[in-house]
Structures are given as structure tokens and as C-alpha cells.
Amino acid sequence: MASLSIERERQAREEVGVTSYSRGVKWFLSAFFVVTVAGGTVWHLALDLVDTPRPWPRILDPTRLLPATEEVRAVAAEAGWAAALKAANDRMGTNIADYETDLEDGSPVIDALMPTVNAVVTDLLGGSTESVYRGRDGWWFFRPDIDYVTGPGFLTPRPRVEGAWDPLPALDEFHRALNERKIALIVAPIPVKPSIYPERFSTRFEGAQTAIQNPSYAQFLARLDDAGIAHVDLGAVLWEARRTEGSVFLTTDTHWSPVGVALGAAALGEAIERMGVSWERLQVSHARTPTEVAGRGDTIAMLDLTRRAPETVTLQRISRDGQPWAPQPNAEVLLLGDSFTNIYALPSLGWGSGAGLAAQLSAALGRPVDALAINDNGSYATRAAVAAGIRRGRDRLSGKKVVVYAFASRELAFGDWRTGYTYDEP
Amino acid sequence: MVFSSYVFVFVFLPAVLVAYYLAPRKLKHLLLTLFSYGFYGWANPAFAFLMLFSTAVDYRCGLIAGRRDAGDGTRRAALVTSIVTNLGLLGFFKYANFGIDNYNALVTALGGDHLQWETFFRITLPLGISFYTFQSMSYTIDVYRRHAEPVRNFVDFACYVALFPQLVAGPIVRFREIADQLAERGHSIANFARGVSFFAFGMAKKILIANPCGKIxxxxxxxxxxxxxxxxxxxxxxxxQIYFDFSAYSDMAIGLGLMLGFAFPKNFDSPYLSQSITEFWRRWHLSLSSFLRDYLYIPLGGNRKGERRTYVNLMTVMLLGGLWHGALWNFVIWGAIHGVMLAVERRFEKDSLYRRLPAPAKMLLTFLIVTIAWVFFRAPTLGEALDYLGAMVGLGPQTAGGPMIAGLIYQPYYLLVMAVAAGVVWLAPQTWDYTRRMTWPKAAWAAAAFATALAVMMGQAFNPFIYFIF
Incomplete structure (x- = not known):
């Protein structure tokens, strides 16, 4: 037995003994390695010092990893030293994670290399990156959208996922609360790009006859029906329209095109009208002004491919009495949305303003619309904001007849469907 | 901390190398130990104290077990203390959740829901605990068996246990394999350059092959x-993925070891060239298989106690080897598949199952068996493993969107990576052989591979090595 171990050790030692590198090769390899790893550090250090002069570069500051003494003492005073040690350990773990994030975010090496690396992987090698998948014919897809469509049913219990995975309890809670205030709720999951353009991602879907949804989607709609919650299947609307109305999604962005937004708004408008709401305000007319906008999609931004030619679309800017459209806090319709609502409304998304879902819905209804849209976390962010507003005395639901709750359908699979919010009239 | 991360390559590694080569000889081990504890504590600082505890216990037990004047009872008590401590730590941190979950499932199945044990916390698995407890424990056993002399300097022993290149995912370096090097080792530019070659190719294997295969x-x-x-x-x-990921880690560990003057033994020997499962285990994760052979299979009697006992021993070793990888029934089944295959091959005189087949067919058949067994290794639960196996024979569920994954997994980039992976697995020389004699073209190839891997690494998400969780 001893001989076996000695054999492995001997092999390793002998192996090192037979290393045969010429003088030039061994110096080249060693120098190349040292210059590469140390070069990245020196570059980062230099930039760190130039950007914010201080005696000690930030990336070499070990004190930032340590927990704050006062914080640990406070926990110790309140819960004892065992809890304080745990808190100190947790805090140190957080500081370490933050340090790594800062290091990578501030890295000049990463900044310099990423666009080239992504261009080579995607353009030259026809591949994808972590968050952006290359489609066909210049189309790009956001990874969670693909995961939503290809993954298991979102109504399958997933105990390992943090947060609440089932959307129904949250929607039911919201619906009941609004019902008590005599406000109608319309749930509108907005289909993701691969649902409507599956053939732009995989040839297997050429000739597809219907929008491709997550396996649980039909069951989800049935459960909404069972709970008496109104909903609009925008997937069916956009699928029908893609053949007749032109592209309903942007090729380089995760979101729908201006055509898609207008179609979505029209479908929502029709759904609201079908509810037979007794409006208290008269209808108003809006004007539409076509405007060309060029933008680089969010997928291209994620790839850092800044040199790409922008994509051009025509917005239908909405105005009333010559004034650009704006949400009306006293409107009878409240639209809760995410980035699908903000696109063409928030200039920071890179596709202009005045033509977002709220404006299009307002024009479709001929009525003012109030809107609350938060780009991320469509599963709870707006509900939380409404509940928080009520707590602070700003009741966003006051005077509303209809609430449209629109969110990217991928939220059904990956969102945190928190419950426990209260929407009672103050 | 992960070797293939920005913080390791551009902050930790330069700092270690500069400090190590500037430090006087007497301080080198202390420095390496401190850096290694920093490396280990990076994931969870508290667990560094756990490793320190285990190290201190084994150091003390080693001293007692190695005493020439101590009686057998005292020496045996030291050995038992070391084994109980290490296996106790491993059992608690790695298998407590597993035990509780299985107990709860059992009482639920028997209709005793009220007997479930609700724990208010779930135990977090310290990284690499399976590796360093085995490594540390092997020292006490070797000293007890008089196969090694006890270490008199605590820092030297702590350095051996914590040595960052192989701390969290091996190779499991036994004390007697490295004792001489702890006492005396040389540093040369040739060894450093070979270490660079190992590290470069390891990085390339991980970033350019293992991670994209892992994506698929x-x-x-x-x-x-x-x-x-x-x-x-x-x-x-x-x-x-699992081969390139793990062998990449081993290459990088060996490379880092060489940069610091250590020669770690080989951990992989082209395992997918194996023509039987028996041969596979002579080529795969050598440090674990030799550990299990020397410290479990042979003490159980090996093949010296009759045919039936040999099969029992083989199954025991493989089941425990499976369980060593993780507290999941999937790992037990994975071990069982390999154990059964080893027993069957032995029963039919080793390679007779494959005897009549040509070598490529034997290799393919072995790869097929190993690959099917990997399903249990990869799937998170037993149910998902069975679903996946069902899909492999056309019995899986069908959904409308599922086929869309073809748009990603058959992209030219991934097809290219798979082709390169196959080429390296079945046609390319091993890193050991390739780096033995470096010519200028080989050196340029190593440099290019390293630079490309670093560049691609920066665009990849956090991708820890698979064996980190074991």
C-alpha cells in the first residue's frame, strides 16, 4: 500500500525533474504570466488612484472588508455576542461580495475587452452570452424570456426558489381588495418575444400556428377565470397581428415595437369597454403624430456592442389639445406596468417618449389614464408602491374604476409574487 | 474564491506570488497559510475557524500517534479522536440536512406527520470540507501506521491542510506525498514556467470548454x-463539462503548486479513453480513488477475503464514494451504478464484458455507461433524473416551448465547443505530457489560450467549479 502512494509521489517529483524548457521559453512564459496578471492589477490601481486620489488605492483597502465595529457592538448589546459574531460574519460576507462587484464594475480591463469579446462570440462564432441569446436573422433574445418559454410549468411548486412563486394568491388578494373598493381589475400578462417569434430563435418553429407559452399558461388563465379575475390574452392578439400588422417586437430589444404597444393598448381598451364601466367623465380625443426614433436595443446594450447600427421605428406620439400626453392622477383608469409600459414613454430606455402603453391606452379609450410603471419586478413592485402610497396618505386608487395590471409574462415564472399588501381606503 | 475569477487572477494571485517570493524562507509557510485562510474564508469567513479547529485537532493527534514512547492504546485513542472529529464535522455539516429530510419523509410516508422534525435553521455546507477533512485525517492515519513522521511545526501542518491551490477541490494530497516538499523544496524558473503552462491550459479548459458545455x-x-x-x-x-471542469481545476492546482515549488500528483489520466469501468476508476479522480482504496477498500479486506466479500467491499466503497460527493440519493445511485459495474467486470474476469469488441467500441461503451450514470450526478433530484432518463429514450414530457432550446444549444459556437471538447478528450495529449517539453509554438499556444480564456472569463457569469460543492 505504501508503495502505491510513493509511486504517485515519485511520478509527480520525477515529472517535474524532466521538465525541458529552453531558456527563452521558460522566461517568456513566466514573464508573460506575471505581466498579464500584474498588468491588470497595475492598470486598475493606477486608474483607481487617478480617479479618486487617496494615499491607498481602493482595491487594496482591506479595511472595507471588515464589519463596522459600531454595528457589531449594537447587535451584541441587543442580542448577545453569539448573535454579534454571526452578524459580523454575515456583514463581512456582504462586504466581500460588494468588493468583488466593485472590482469588476470598475475594471478597466473588463471595460476594454468586453465589446470585442462579445462581438467575437456572437458575430464571429455565432454564439450567445450569459444574458443575451443570439437569434436568427439579426434577432436577439433576453435569456429569461427563453427560459420562461422552454422551462417547466410555472405553476409547478418550486420550494427551492426564494420568494413566493405562485402568482394566484397575490392576484387574488389584489383582486379582492380592489373589489371591495368597487374597482375592476384586468390582468394583462404581456407575452415575451420568443412567444410571438419562436421561429426567429429556432428553425423548429417555422410554421408554428400559435403563440408559444409556458406549459402552465393555459392553466393559469383557467385559474384566473375560476377566481373571477378578468384578463386579456395579449399573446393571442399579438400572434394574430404579427402576420398582418408588421413586426410587433423590436429585433434588438426585449420589448414590443410601437405597433405591438398600439395593438396591446387597443386590446386592453376593448376589454375595458366590454366591462361596461359607468364612466363619470366624458370621452376626449387624442392626436397621433408619427415620429421616427432610432435606438439601440437593450440586448445590444447588454452586449456592449455600441458600434452597431441603430434600429429605427416609427412611434405614434399621443397628444391632447396640442400638449404631449401625460398621466392624469384623477383618471378613472390606472395602469400598473413595468418596462413594457415604460418603453416609448421613458426617454432613458432609449426609444423616445410620449408613445408608451399608457398613452396608447388613453388614446384607445378616449379617456385619461393614470399610470404607475416600474421597470423591474413587475410581480410586486407596483402593487407594493400602491400599498405604500396608501400608507403614506397618497391613495393612487382613489376615484379609479379600473386597474390594469400589466407585466411581462416571464414574471409568472421568475417573479416574486408577494402577498400581504393592504389597499384599503384611508 | 474561484481560480477563474477576476479577484483571484488580478488581485489574490499577484499578491501571493509577490509576497511568497519576497518573504524569507522561514516565513514562506506562514505566509502561505495566512493567504490560504484568506482564500478559504472568502466564501464564508466563519468556516476558516472550522478548518483551524480540524487542523489543530489533527496536529495534536498526529503528535500523540507518532510518539515512539506512547502505548498502543494512547496512539489508538489519538487516531480515533482524529477520525471521529473529522467524520463528525463532515457528517454534521454535510449529512445533517440529508438525515433530517429523510427522517421527515419517512415519518410522513408512515402517516406520522406530527413526528416531523422542524429545524429552525438549515446547515450550510462549508466549501471543500470533504477534501480537507480527508486530507487532514489521512495525516493522522499515516502517522499512526508509521508511514509518516509527525510534523513538529504547527504552521507547516496548517500550511499542508490549507494550501490554497488544492484546498477546496483537490487533488487530495496525502501527507506522505508532500511531507518531503514541506521540509525542503526547490524553486526554479523552469518549474514556474511549467506551472504557468498548467495554469494556462487549466484556465482555458474551464473557461473555453467546461463553461460553454455546462451552459448546454x-x-x-x-x-x-x-x-x-x-x-x-x-x-x-x-x-x-464535468471532466473539463474538474481536470481544469486539478491542472490549475498543479500549476499553482509548481509556481510555489510543490509537485502535486496527477489527478486525471484521460478517463474517457477507458475501455472498462474498472479502467475508468484508474483514470478518474485518482486522488479520491486511491484514497478510498488505501483507507477503505484495503482495510475492509480488499480482494483477500473471498469473492463474495470482494463484491461487498467494492459496492461499499463505491456507495460511500458516491455519498462523499453529496448528501443526495442521486449520488448513492451514481455510486451504486459504478459499484455494480466494477463487480460485474470483476465477476466476468475484468474486461470480459468488452473482450470481443474492438477498442473504439469498448471505449464508446464505457463512455456510454459513465454518461448515463452522470444523469444521476447532474439532476437535482431523483425524480428529475428519472425524467431526464425518460427523455433520453423518448418517454419525457412534451411541451410547446421545450424544443426551442435547439436555437441555443446547436448554435455554431456551442457545436464548435463540443467538437473541440471531443477532440481534446479523445485525441489531444494530457496536460502533463504536453507541458513536459515546451517549444516556442507550444508556449505561444499556452499564452494565447490563457489570454483568450481571461478575456472570455470577464464576460461569463459566476461559474464556480462543480467540485466546490463536494
């Missing part, structure tokens, strides 16, 4: 439905 496997294992072809493609991708 992840997509396939997370898909709601799979075609037969996609399912096979996905599991072959996983076979490549």
Missing part, C-alpha cells in the same frame, strides 16, 4: 421537455 447541460436539464437527441446531446455536454 444547464439548458437541457432545465428545459420543460426534450427531444431524444437534445437529451443525449445535453448529457454528453455534461460529461464533457
Amino acid at each position: 447541460a444547464d439548458v437541457c436539464f432545465e428545459a420543460g421537455s426534450l427531444t431524444v437527441v437534445d437529451a443525449w446531446y445535453g448529457i454528453v455536454a455534461y460529461s464533457f
